[in-house]
Amino acid sequence: MAHSSDEITVESLGRIIQEAQVLLQRLVASKTALQSQQQSQQERNPGTSPLAATASLPTPQNHVRAALRDLTSIAQEVVLFSTSCLSSLDNGPSFTTGTAATPLTHRTPLPPSPPDHQATPAPATPRPDSYVLRPNTPSSIESLGEVRDATEFNGSGAKGAKRHCEGGVGPGQITKKPRTLGSASSKGDSHSAELEKLILKLKSHDQLCRIPAFPTSNPPTTTMLQRVAAIESGPAIRQFCSLIAARRDRTTDMGLFQTQSQGVERAMELWRSLRLITDKSVLNSFMSRLVQYQMALAVDNTKQGRIRADPVEINKMMDKFGFSASDRTKFQHQVTQGRFWRLVCGRFPGLLCLIPFKSARPYCLSGRDYLSMRGGELEKFAQLVDTPFVERICQACEALIDMVLGVTDDMMFKWEKEHPTLLSWEKSLSDDILLSLLQPHEYCEENQYDGDEFPDWAKPIGWPNEWPWKANPLAIVPTDRQCDFCPESRCQCLYTRLVKRRPRIKSWGSLGFGLQAVASREGEVAYRKGEVMGQICGKIVPSGTYPHNSSWVMDMHRPDIDGDPVVCQIYVAGPSNSFLNLNHHCRASARVRPLRVSGHWICGIEAARDIRHGEQITVNFGKRFLRNQGLRCECEACREADRI
Numbered sequence: 120m121a122h123s124s125d126e127i128t129v130e131s132l133g134r135i136i137q138e139a140q141v142l143l144q145r146l147v148a149s150k151t152a153l154q155s156q157q158q159s160q161q162e163r164n165p166g167t168s169p170l171a172a173t174a175s176l177p178t179p180q181n182h183v184r185a186a187l188r189d190l191t192s193i194a195q196e197v198v199l200f201s202t203s204c205l206s207s208l209d210n211g212p213s214f215t216t217g218t219a220a221t222p223l224t225h226r227t228p229l230p231p232s233p234p235d236h237q238a239t240p241a242p243a244t245p246r247p248d249s250y251v252l253r254p255n256t257p258s259s260i261e262s263l264g265e266v267r268d269a270t271e272f273n274g275s276g277a278k279g280a281k282r283h284c285e286g287g288v289g290p291g292q293i294t295k296k297p298r299t300l301g302s303a304s305s306k307g308d309s310h311s312a313e314l315e316k317l318i319l320k321l322k323s324h325d326q327l328c329r330i331p332a333f334p335t336s337n338p339p340t341t342t343m344l345q346r347v348a349a350i351e352s353g354p355a356i357r358q359f360c361s362l363i364a365a366r367r368d369r370t371t372d373m374g375l376f377q378t379q380s381q382g383v384e385r386a387m388e389l390w391r392s393l394r395l396i397t398d399k400s401v402l403n404s405f406m407s408r409l410v411q412y413q414m415a416l417a418v419d420n421t422k423q424g425r426i427r428a429d430p431v432e433i434n435k436m437m438d439k440f441g442f443s444a445s446d447r448t449k450f451q452h453q454v455t456q457g458r459f460w461r462l463v464c465g466r467f468p469g470l471l472c473l474i475p476f477k478s479a480r481p482y483c484l485s486g487r488d489y490l491s492m493r494g495g496e497l498e499k500f501a502q503l504v505d506t507p508f509v510e511r512i513c514q515a516c517e518a519l520i521d522m523v524l525g526v527t528d529d530m531m532f533k534w535e536k537e538h539p540t541l542l543s544w545e546k547s548l549s550d551d552i553l554l555s556l557l558q559p560h561e562y563c564e565e566n567q568y569d570g571d572e573f574p575d576w577a578k579p580i581g582w583p584n585e586w587p588w589k590a591n592p593l594a595i596v597p598t599d600r601q602c603d604f605c606p607e608s609r610c611q612c613l614y615t616r617l618v619k620r621r622p623r624i625k626s627w628g629s630l631g632f633g634l635q636a637v638a639s640r641e642g643e644v645a646y647r648k649g650e651v652m653g654q655i656c657g658k659i660v661p662s663g664t665y666p667h668n669s670s671w672v673m674d675m676h677r678p679d680i681d682g683d684p685v686v687c688q689i690y691v692a693g694p695s696n697s698f699l700n701l702n703h704h705c706r707a708s709a710r711v712r713p714l715r716v717s718g719h720w721i722c723g724i725e726a727a728r729d730i731r732h733g734e735q736i737t738v739n740f741g742k743r744f745l746r747n748q749g750l751r752c753e754c755e756a757c758r759e760a761d762r763i
Contacts, residue, residue: 310338317341324481326547327353331503339499346489347503349482350473351512353545358401359472359516359557360542363532365402366523367626369635369733404476408460408486409520412471414440415457459490465501467509469516508550515557528697529624530559531632561694565613566593566721568659576661579686592675592686593659593720599679601718613717618652620645622736624700629753633702638732645734646726651714652736655698655722657691664688670748673722678713689722698724703745704737704754711738 321328329351333339339347349355365371421432433450437443442450464470478485492500521527534541534556541556548556568591570576578588586596595601597608604612622634636645646652655673662685665672671692674685691699701709701724708730714723730736737754745752 310341311335313341314338314344317344321345321348321352321481325353326545327356327553329508331506333503339503342488343496343499343503345482345484346492346500349475349484350470350504351509352482354475354479354482355473356512356553356557357542357544358476359512359519360534361401362405362472363519363535364542365400366519367535367624367632369625369627371402401476404486405472406523408471409523411453411457412460412464412468413457415454415461418454419458456490462497463489463492463500465497465504467504467513467517468520469513470504472516472519473512508554511554512557515559518559525621528562528621530562530697531624531700532557532559535632562696563656563694564696565654566656566659566689566719567694568593573661579662579684581680581682581684582686583680591659591719592677595679595715595718595720600715603715610717613719613721616651616716617654618646618650620652622652622697624697625735627702627735630702632700634697634700634736636708636730636732636734636736641732643732644729645732646709646730646736648726648728650726651723652709652726653696653698653724654714654716655689655691655695655701655711655724657689657695657699658693660688660690662687665690667747673711675720675722676713677720702735702737703740703750703752704735705739705752705756706754707737707739708734709736709738711740 318330321330328348331339331344331347331351333344418428418433418436421436422428437447437450440450460471463474474486474489475482475484476486489500515532518527518530519532522529538544538556570589570591576589579592582588582592600606601608602610602612604610604616620637620639623637624632625635627633638645657673659675660672662674665688667674671690673689673691675687675689676683677686680686708727709724710727712723712725714721714725716723724736724738742752751757
């Protein structure tokens with residue numbers, strides 16, 4: 120029968136307390152017997168010193184020695200148990216405990232009871248419940264001097280350069296005490312103490328610190344524990360948020376990274392895009408990793424079952440990436456780095472966003488400390504990071520990677536609007552809240568209709584009697600034209616005819632977040648006048664479900680019904696797409712227009728004029744819409760009118 124982690128913890132605590140109580144009784148009884156026999160010996164031999172008398176009484180002394188040995192055994196077990204249990208109670212599931220302690224029946228029995236005429240001493244006053252037996256742990260650990268270079272293996276910087284991380288913990292360096300030879304048990308105790316010191320140090324500096332669960336029977340090294348803890352840490356969360364914030368910056372031309380190509384072409388476009396980044400920001404470091412990862416993936420996919428990639432294919436790739444024959448070593452270096460990243464990330468490519476870009480306290484690690492792992496270290500790392508917590512964070516990171524690669528639409532992450540201070544947040548947060556904030560806004564590619572959700576959905580006003588009801592209010596009857604893009608009765612224009620160059624979400628100052636037009640090349644026209652660049656989509660709900668002045672709904676009209684009535688609302692607070700971030704402008708570059716596409720009416724976004732790369736995409740929602748929401752237009756046209 121399986122036991123929960125809490126049950127195991129309670130059982131372990133109960134067993135340790137029971138054994139400690141029994142040993143305490145043994146020590147008290149041994150002390151009493153020893154004192155009694157010392158007194159008798161003194162009476163028979165007045166000239167004998169107490170020490171000599173003690174030496175001549177082997178039986179009670181042996182009992183004391185045996186009891187102390189058993190107490191030492193329990194103390195060692197308590198150290199291991201407390202280290203694992205403390206981390207478990209702070210961070211989630213309990214670790215598995217180590218080898219079971221020797222049962223009481225197998226330990227040294229109690230000494231003979233003291234004589235009846237001798238009073239038994241009162242039991243010692245128990246320590247407070249908050250007291251935990253643990254090694255002598257200082258409140259802080261000294262700075263650790265020199266650790267390895269913070270620069271990743273990117274071919275830049277002087278080789279062998281040193282780095283300093285003051286106030287932090289260097290990789291695996293807890294103390295600088297000289298090594299001494301000892302038993303396996305003493306080495307295990309020392310390692311347990313080092314792990315506990317490291318855990319206390321990290322938690323004292325990082326309130327978002329999470330210590331990975333590990334079996335006490337096979338604990339990780341301090342270096343490995345640091346590596347895993349660093350990717351679940353506060354600095355890792357803030358680093359991921361900083362990548363998103365850098366992507367929102369209008370001066371960051373992330374549109375040039377967009378590509379829907381595959382394999383070598385995708386890696387090649389990323390490589391060319393990376394050359395346009397001249398600053399040394401976190402985005403630059405991230406893109407370097409991503410480029411190397413994609414280059415290695417592209418090269419390895421050409422092997423087709425062979426051990427090595429085809430030299431002819433390698434030469435073709437070098438030509439595409441712009442490497443000459445003399446640059447072959449540089450190309451191979453990039454591919455090798457990418458293979459190392461693939462080994463480190465394993466089934467979690469999102470770790471590219473979380474592994475530290477530069478060394479900083481309290482973890483004092485950079486990408487170089489991860490790329491140096493080999494063999495068993497990689498296996499141990501993969502085991503320790505394979506947790507639901509890391510998996511959920513990596514899902515958010517991989518969503519960002521897909522947006523950068525152009526695989527999916529650009530979307531807001533929940534923390535950007537619900538908790539924007541997460542970018543610099545250093546206080547504690549529950550796992551549920553943190554994991555929820557890190558996820559992107561729910562995405563949908565087309566409107567979602569569920570008639571069962573509204574069983575009493577009334578027929579819209581003006582709905583023709585000959586049309587069936589209850590039905591999707593945006594579905595076009597089979598006898599009418601199904602699509603404005605083609606004459607076919609059934610088509611895929613919804614997925615093939617809308618512009619593929621997806622806009623990017625950017626920060627536009629006082630206007631908040633908005634959409635930026637993206638072209639294939641800088642300076643080009645992104646959307647020609649009349650092109651449909653996408654649609655506002657969400658959940659279809661009955662008309663009047665939400666107030667008309669809500670910023671989270673769009674009233675949907677049907678031009679093919681007399682009177683152009685509102686037949687439903689599109690609710691965008693749930694699953695939606697990037698077009699929910701459109702801003703208002705009185706001289707808008709785009710317009711909202713109902714369109715027939717692939718058998719349904721959609722809320723299309725059509726270019727009102729040519730829109731160039733880098734421009735904001737805006738629509739005119741109307742002054743009435745703004746007034747209903749208590750807003751005032753801040754566009755240039757209105758500001759000029761106010762000045763006049």
